[in-house]
Amino acid sequence: MNLERLTADLQGLLEPEDVLTAQEDLASYDAPARYEAGRAAAVVRPRTVDGVSKVMGYCVSRGVRLVPQGANTGLVAGSTADGSGTQVVLSLERLRTPLRVDPANRTARVGAGVRLSALNQALEPHGLFLPIDLGADPTLGGMAATNTGGARFIRYGDMRRHVLGLQVVLPDRQGSVVELKGGLRKDNTGLDLRQLFVGSCGALGVITEVEVEVHPRPRQTAAALIALANPDAALPLLQFMEREAGELLTAFEGMSRAAFAAALAHAPALRNPFPGGPPPYAVLVELSTARSPQGGDAPLGQVLEAILAAWLETAEADAIDVLVGAPEPLWAIRHAISEGLRAKGQVIGFDLAFRRSDLPAFRDAALDRLGRQFPAVEICDFGHIGDGGVHFNLVAPRPGLPDAGLKALRTCVYELAVGQFGGSFSGEHGLGRANLESYRAYTPDLVRELAGGVQNVFSEAPIGAVDFVGLFREQA
Amino acid sequence: MNLERLTADLQGLLEPEDVLTAQEDLASYDAPARYEAGRAAAVVRPRTVDGVSKVMGYCVSRGVRLVPQGANTGLVAGSTADGSGTQVVLSLERLRTPLRVDPANRTARVGAGVRLSALNQALEPHGLFLPIDLGADPTLGGMAATNTGGARFIRYGDMRRHVLGLQVVLPDRQGSVVELKGGLRKDNTGLDLRQLFVGSCGALGVITEVEVEVHPRPRQTAAALIALANPDAALPLLQFMEREAGELLTAFEGMSRAAFAAALAHAPALRNPFPGGPPPYAVLVELSTARSPQGGDAPLGQVLEAILAAWLETAEADAIDVLVGAPEPLWAIRHAISEGLRAKGQVIGFDLAFRRSDLPAFRDAALDRLGRQFPAVEICDFGHIGDGGVHFNLVAPRPGLPDAGLKALRTCVYELAVGQFGGSFSGEHGLGRANLESYRAYTPDLVRELAGGVQNVFSEAPIGAVDFVGLFREQA
Numbered sequence: 001m002n003l004e005r006l007t008a009d010l011q012g013l014l015e016p017e018d019v020l021t022a023q024e025d026l027a028s029y030d031a032p033a034r035y036e037a038g039r040a041a042a043v044v045r046p047r048t049v050d051g052v053s054k055v056m057g058y059c060v061s062r063g064v065r066l067v068p069q070g071a072n073t074g075l076v077a078g079s080t081a082d083g084s085g086t087q088v089v090l091s092l093e094r095l096r097t098p099l100r101v102d103p104a105n106r107t108a109r110v111g112a113g114v115r116l117s118a119l120n121q122a123l124e125p126h127g128l129f130l131p132i133d134l135g136a137d138p139t140l141g142g143m144a145a146t147n148t149g150g151a152r153f154i155r156y157g158d159m160r161r162h163v164l165g166l167q168v169v170l171p172d173r174q175g176s177v178v179e180l181k182g183g184l185r186k187d188n189t190g191l192d193l194r195q196l197f198v199g200s201c202g203a204l205g206v207i208t209e210v211e212v213e214v215h216p217r218p219r220q221t222a223a224a225l226i227a228l229a230n231p232d233a234a235l236p237l238l239q240f241m242e243r244e245a246g247e248l249l250t251a252f253e254g255m256s257r258a259a260f261a262a263a264l265a266h267a268p269a270l271r272n273p274f275p276g277g278p279p280p281y282a283v284l285v286e287l288s289t290a291r292s293p294q295g296g297d298a299p300l301g302q303v304l305e306a307i308l309a310a311w312l313e314t315a316e317a318d319a320i321d322v323l324v325g326a327p328e329p330l331w332a333i334r335h336a337i338s339e340g341l342r343a344k345g346q347v348i349g350f351d352l353a354f355r356r357s358d359l360p361a362f363r364d365a366a367l368d369r370l371g372r373q374f375p376a377v378e379i380c381d382f383g384h385i386g387d388g389g390v391h392f393n394l395v396a397p398r399p400g401l402p403d404a405g406l407k408a409l410r411t412c413v414y415e416l417a418v419g420q421f422g423g424s425f426s427g428e429h430g431l432g433r434a435n436l437e438s439y440r441a442y443t444p445d446l447v448r449e450l451a452g453g454v455q456n457v458f459s460e461a462p463i464g465a466v467d468f469v470g471l472f473r474e475q476a
Numbered sequence: 477m478n479l480e481r482l483t484a485d486l487q488g489l490l491e492p493e494d495v496l497t498a499q500e501d502l503a504s505y506d507a508p509a510r511y512e513a514g515r516a517a518a519v520v521r522p523r524t525v526d527g528v529s530k531v532m533g534y535c536v537s538r539g540v541r542l543v544p545q546g547a548n549t550g551l552v553a554g555s556t557a558d559g560s561g562t563q564v565v566l567s568l569e570r571l572r573t574p575l576r577v578d579p580a581n582r583t584a585r586v587g588a589g590v591r592l593s594a595l596n597q598a599l600e601p602h603g604l605f606l607p608i609d610l611g612a613d614p615t616l617g618g619m620a621a622t623n624t625g626g627a628r629f630i631r632y633g634d635m636r637r638h639v640l641g642l643q644v645v646l647p648d649r650q651g652s653v654v655e656l657k658g659g660l661r662k663d664n665t666g667l668d669l670r671q672l673f674v675g676s677c678g679a680l681g682v683i684t685e686v687e688v689e690v691h692p693r694p695r696q697t698a699a700a701l702i703a704l705a706n707p708d709a710a711l712p713l714l715q716f717m718e719r720e721a722g723e724l725l726t727a728f729e730g731m732s733r734a735a736f737a738a739a740l741a742h743a744p745a746l747r748n749p750f751p752g753g754p755p756p757y758a759v760l761v762e763l764s765t766a767r768s769p770q771g772g773d774a775p776l777g778q779v780l781e782a783i784l785a786a787w788l789e790t791a792e793a794d795a796i797d798v799l800v801g802a803p804e805p806l807w808a809i810r811h812a813i814s815e816g817l818r819a820k821g822q823v824i825g826f827d828l829a830f831r832r833s834d835l836p837a838f839r840d841a842a843l844d845r846l847g848r849q850f851p852a853v854e855i856c857d858f859g860h861i862g863d864g865g866v867h868f869n870l871v872a873p874r875p876g877l878p879d880a881g882l883k884a885l886r887t888c889v890y891e892l893a894v895g896q897f898g899g900s901f902s903g904e905h906g907l908g909r910a911n912l913e914s915y916r917a918y919t920p921d922l923v924r925e926l927a928g929g930v931q932n933v934f935s936e937a938p939i940g941a942v943d944f945v946g947l948f949r950e951q952a
Contacts, residue, residue: 104711104833105864106718127719147664155723158662160671161637178922185863186634186829186903188623188675190915191927195636195671199664216722235580242582243603246692246766247631247723290722294782298773306770353662357580387661388581427662439666446654451667453933457926472667 003041006064006088010044013054018045029089030080033073033136035434038080040067040089047094049167049208053175055090056206060461061173066090068202070142071115075351078146078201078432092141095208101126107164107183109211112141119212128214131156135335141207147199149428154386155250155288156215158428160198165211168197168204172460183211196454201431203472204458218250218288222300223327224308226319227279231256232360233318234283237311238386241285244307248300251286252386259337259382259393266340270333279320283385284334286327337382341393346400348377348409350392352417353427359385362421366392369416374409377401389427392417418442448472479517482540482564486520489530494521505565508556509549509612511910516543516557516565523570525643525684529651531566532682536937537649542566544678546618547591551827554622554677554908568617571684577602583640583659585687588617595688604690607632611811617683623675625904627810630862631726631764632691634904636674641687644673644680648936659687672930677907680934694726694764698776699803700784702795703755707732708836709794710759713787714862717761720783724776727762728862729810735858735869738816739809746809755796759861760810762803813858817869822876824853824885826868828893829903835861838897842868845892850885853877865903868893894918 003021010019020026020043031037046052059066065087069079081087095111099118102108103126110119117137120129132143133150142148144166149158156162164183170176180194181187197204228234234254241249255263260278264270272278287304298306305324311317323330341347354362367379376397383390392413401409417423418438425438440448451472479497486495496502496519507513522528535542541563545555557563571587575594578584579602586595593613596605608619609626618624620642625634632638640659646652656670657663673680704710710730717725731739736754740746748754763780774782781800787793799806817823830838839857846853852873859866868889877885893899894914901914916924 102831102833104715105831107831147668149662149664153662157637160668161633176922178926179920180923182898183831184829184900184903186625186629186860186865187900188625188904188906189900189902189911190907190919190923191672191676191679191930192623192636192674193923193926193930195674196667198668198671200667203667216718219722239580242692242766244767246695248767290718291720291724294774294779298770303770353660355578355581355583355659357578384662389662422658424660424663424665426665427660428664430664431666435665443666444655446652447656447666447669450654450669450933454667454669454930457929457933 007042009058010042010055013058014044014046014051018047018051019043020045029069029072029091032077032080034075035077039083039085040081041086043089043091045091045094049095049169049177052090052092052095052169052206052208053177055175056169056171057173057175059088060171060175064088068092068145068206070112070139070145071137073136073138074142074146074430074432076426076429076432076434078430079142082433090206092139092206092208095141098209101128102183103128105183106215107211107213109165109183109209110140112139112208112210114140116140116143123214124217127217129217130162130212130214132159132162135338140210140212144198144207144210145200145202146430149384149387149389151253151384152250153384153389154252160195162212163194163198163210164213166194166197166207167209168207170205170458177208185213199430203455216290218290219292220300221286221288221327222304222324223284223286223330224304224322224324225273225330225333226283226285226308227274227321228281228283229279229318229320231281231363233316234281234385235356235360236316237283238356240311240314241307244310245287248287248289248303249285249386250288251284253284253334253383254385255282255284255334255337255382256380257281258378258380259341260333262340262344262380263333263336266343267332267336270336273323274321276320284330334382341380341395344395345398346396348394348396348401348406350413350417351427351429352390352392353424354388354390354417354421356385356388358421358423359388359390362417362423365420366413366416369412370394373412377409414438414442483518485534486518486531489534490520490522490527494523494527495519496521505545505548505567506556508553510551511553514556515559515561517562519565519567521567521570525571525645525653528566528568528571528645528682528684529653531651532645532647533649533651535564536647536651540564544568544621544682546588546615546621547613549612549614550618550622550906550908552902552905552908552910554906555618558909566682568615568682568684571617574685577604578659579604581659582691583687583689585641585659585685586616588615588684588686590616592616592619599690600693603693605693606638606688606690608635608638611814616686616688620674620683620686621676621678622906625860625863625865627729627860628726629860629865630728636671638688639670639674639686640689642670642673642683643685644683646681646934653684661689675906679931692766694766695768696776697762697764697803698780698800699760699762699806700780700798700800701749701806701809702759702761702784703750703797704757704759705755705794705796707757707839709792710757710861711832711836712792713759714832716787716790717783720786721763724763724765724779725761725862726764727760729760729859730861731758731760731810731813731858732856733757734854734856735813735817736809738820738856739812742816742819743808743812746812749799750797752796760806810858817856817871820871821874822872824870824872824877824882826889826893827903827905828866828868829900830864830866830893830897832861832864834897834899835864835866838893838899841896842889842892845888846870849888853885890914890918
């Protein structure tokens with residue numbers, strides 16, 4: 001379709017300034033956080049659900065390929081146009097109303113374009129927060145569409161667990177607007193279609209409003225960094241913490257020696273907390289509670305100290321050092337890992353997840369296999385091991401691996417992680433173009449057929465006509 | 477189809493003793509917990525997934541109408557045959573393997589026929605439990621298929637939150653067996669079809685294995701019964717408890733004066749804890765923690781006392797009496813309500829759910845409207861108000877209302893609860909024949925169309941041919 005005609009039509013549906021086509025205006029919509037930039041034909045930014053509906057109906061009718069985008073903070077090429085220059089980015093960033101807190105229901109309803117930080121700001125006066133903890137500041141629509149997880153998953157779960165209601169616009173010729181459940185915690189009245197949209201990356205339609213359950217803000221937080229002599233000691237420590245800290249446990253993060261060292265090397269302001277240097281494996285544990293300290297109660301830091309002291313008495317405790325301290329400096333080390341790895345060389349990232357019980361065996365097998373097949377590549381794994389998530393990131397010395405080597409490396413890791421250990425090739429980042437190949441390789445045929453069939457139910461667009469709509473459908 | 481032929485065919489597919497047709501053998505499968513008995517043509521009880529698959533393929537091919545059944549503890553006519561005598565009950569009760577606990581992953585994988593009590597028994601040595609707390613002892617397959625909630629929902633959520641994996645048999649001619657996700661907490665790799673099966677009442681297929689996340693068992697529990705001068709004081713108390721008890725809060729149950737009085741009257745062993753008689757409204761609060769009491773920590777009962785003492789200082793506290801005590805006797809009152817109401821007269825039960833913020837206004841409106849239109853009927857509401865759930869049960873003096881009156885009463889309550897207040901007509905009991913009329917009345921046309929379309933994707937059976945399969949599909 002002619003770009004001028006398309007632009008004029010979209011401007012006619014909305015306001016002229018709602019449609020961007022100038023190269024400099026498109027740049028930020030084309031440039032994602034950590035992967036290659038795309039090239040959109042245009043960006044449309046409706047201000048209302050009605051505007052989204054009009055754009056959707058038009059694009060479906062004309063076969064214009066749409067890519068929905070929130071804050072463009074995703075990591076799997078799910079929110080940017082491909083390189084063809086023919087797709088239109090549908091930005092939801094201007095859907096910033098409603099932003100309505102219902103403190104008695106402990107919920108909030110927001111437009112899809114509301115940012116996590118803006119929601120938490122609105123929740124703060126009520127002593128509430130949305131406990132999805134991420135490195136980025138995504139929109140709530142994007143969080144629902146990709147089912148974000150994060151560092152406090154072990155206590156609070158993923159976005160799915162918090163979504164009580166959605167408003168969506170379907171990819172049909174009318175751009176039908178559908179409400180899927182309201183602000184009810186309990187509503188067991190048929191197929192829960194809302195669940196399909198959570199984590200579907202826009203493949204079934206575009207989320208325009210989100211209602212979430214929120215939680216009392218923690219009033220006390222305590223953290224500890226534990227240096228383990230042996231990575232295998234992490235799992236028994238996790239079980240001990242769950243048993244003894246119970247509902248207080250809010251994070252359990254693992255860091256390999258290489259990841260830990262990279263963080264410290266990259267951020268000189270971070271002091272190495274362990275005199276002997278980065279340990280073979282480190283665990284960051286966080287406890288938190290919404291309760292304020294009562295007279296007579298031990299402060300949370302003392303509680304954590306007592307639990308760890310008891311753990312040190314056990315036979316399984318293979319510890320070099322235990323450091324209970326203020327959470328921020330300890331998290332700073334954990335958060336510096338990603339940048340630290342990028343400073344080291346070419347990062348080949350994997351967002352894997354496993355049964356927790358499989359973590360040690362997978363790690364051993366991966367070290368062995370990669371050490372033999374890819375000796376130049378350093379394994380710098382870290383992650384939310386309390387929920388089985390591993391950012392199994394590898395670093396190749398610059399200039400990095402050639403494409404064929406990269407492909408062989410990816411295949412090797414996925415074969416081991418997914419094929420042999422039954423793990424996930426995308427624990428929390430979602431699908432998107434980056435993971436389509438893995439989706440096809442590791443999803444059983446029948447499941448893919450069912451997913452494609454379900455997508456057909458929601459979409460009138462022909463396969464490939466609306467890009468994200470083609471995600472689960474395959475040409476025969 | 478000829479019953480003898482059907483029986484012979486089914487016996488040929490399984491073992492002869494796996495198929496029941498004698499009236500006395502069918503009785504317990506036909507008689508549900510609390511509604512009218514059905515009449516099955518036969519009951520098949522496969523011992524393996526392979527057996528389920530064979531039965532399914534046969535029945536879909538021949539148009540035999542199947543009704544899946546777990547422990548038959550449901551309340552909405554979802555697990556029994558209708559009165560036609562032509563449907564076959566597919567009992568999953570013999571699928572009692574696997575029963576496998578993975579303590580390091582904090583999960584368990586079980587056959588659909590494993591009972592909740594059996595699972596918890598297997599979990600106990602590991603200090604774990606499945607925290608779905610119900611009056612009945614259902615099978616895990618039934619719990620997943622109906623997405624059970626229960627009394628500890630406010631802390632632990634519903635069954636959906638715990639299902640990490642399902643094995644299902646689809647209603648197609650092959651009786652296809654599909655694995656939907658494994659024991660992973662994080663697996664963001666496409667449409668989460670597993671979610672569709674949770675709460676679908678068998679409409680998309682039969683669940684044969686379930687994998688659930690489980691939790692550390694509480695080591696301390698404390699409870700209090702609070703007599704309120706005014707039902708409207710319950711909501712501010714709930715907010716206060718969430719703020720001050722935070723993650724310790726595991727139950728927040730409300731009881732109207734009539735419900736409370738009925739429980740005491742029916743169970744003479746229960747002492748009335750309040751000298752002034754049943755209060756206008758009573759709240760049962762429970763705290764629990766997986767932590768064992770540490771030296772210096774206040775016992776949980778004292779924590780609860782301190783929180784309630786602080787609440788009594790607030791302006792909102794409209795309390796007659798506060799009683800902190802052992803949990804069991806206090807729960808005994810709450811659990812005696814259902815029987816107590818049945819002893820009083822004809823119970824017309826409603827399993828409603830609301831935004832918590834709507835609870836007071838709904839209650840006022842219902843009291844007003846029913847008081848005028850149905851003066852003989854007594855409102856004996858109680859429920860899990862911490863999550864917005866209300867067992868809005870009404871009692872009519874014996875011999876009870878005539879059918880027309882019953883219908884008018886139901887319509888009146890649903891119009892108010894669902895039509896006006898946006899509540900749910902089935903908060904936790906699920907669909908089933910009992911709620912099909914409400915499903916049609918209160919589900920938007922487009923949502924019903926989408927649900928029917930989704931069901932078509934999973935089923936090859938013609939509409940009406942396999943009974944549960946027709947649930948969301950409607951004749952044009």
